[in-house]
Amino acid sequence: MIFKNIHIGQMINDRVAESGIEVSRICNFLKCQEKEIEEMYKAKSINTEILLKWSKLLEYDFFRIYSQHIILYAPSMVANNTKTKKSSLPQFRKNVYTKEIIDFILELIVTNKMTKDEVIIKYRIPKTTLYKWIIKYKKNEI
Incomplete structure (x- = not known):
């Protein structure tokens, strides 16, 4: 699965x-040389600004790949017994469930x-959400 072992250079x-897209356009947009672009293709990770x-x-939202990784593989806040602290960073109310995530979750059940x-419990998916997915995507399989 692409979300477990991310090689962002290869994905780019x-x-x-x-x-x-032509290399000349990429070089012009990123303000770099073709050799630097080739190095980015080989890199497992790159600077967020780039x-x-x-x-x-x-x-294409390459950041979404990392978000999906966090949803699938990060330890649960409940499991860590961490209390929610106020933060100056933005707080997101909902996880973004893509079709790939839904398919992955339903496959675990099937x-x-x-x-x-x-x-x-593990993925902190509301019970009603999971059952809606089951009805919508996998009617007779589960």
Whole structure:
């Protein structure tokens, strides 16, 4: 699964190939040389400011890949017993569940790797949300 082991340079390279954008345009937009772009393709991670530029140029939200990783693989706040502290950073009320995340969660249930209750606890998905997904996406499989 692409969300577990992220190699952002490879993903950028794949997106460039899909979009057909010329290297000269990329160099001009990022204000760098072709050699630097090749190095970015080889990099497992890159600077967020540069990643933001890539996202704009390629019209693809590369940050969402990291968000999905956090949703799937970060330890639960409940499991850590951490209390919510006030923060100056923005607080997000809802997780963003993509089709890939929904499919992943439902696959865990269908293959009996996790029960519905285990999914609800581990991924902090509201019970009503999970059951709506089951009805909407996997009517007869679960």
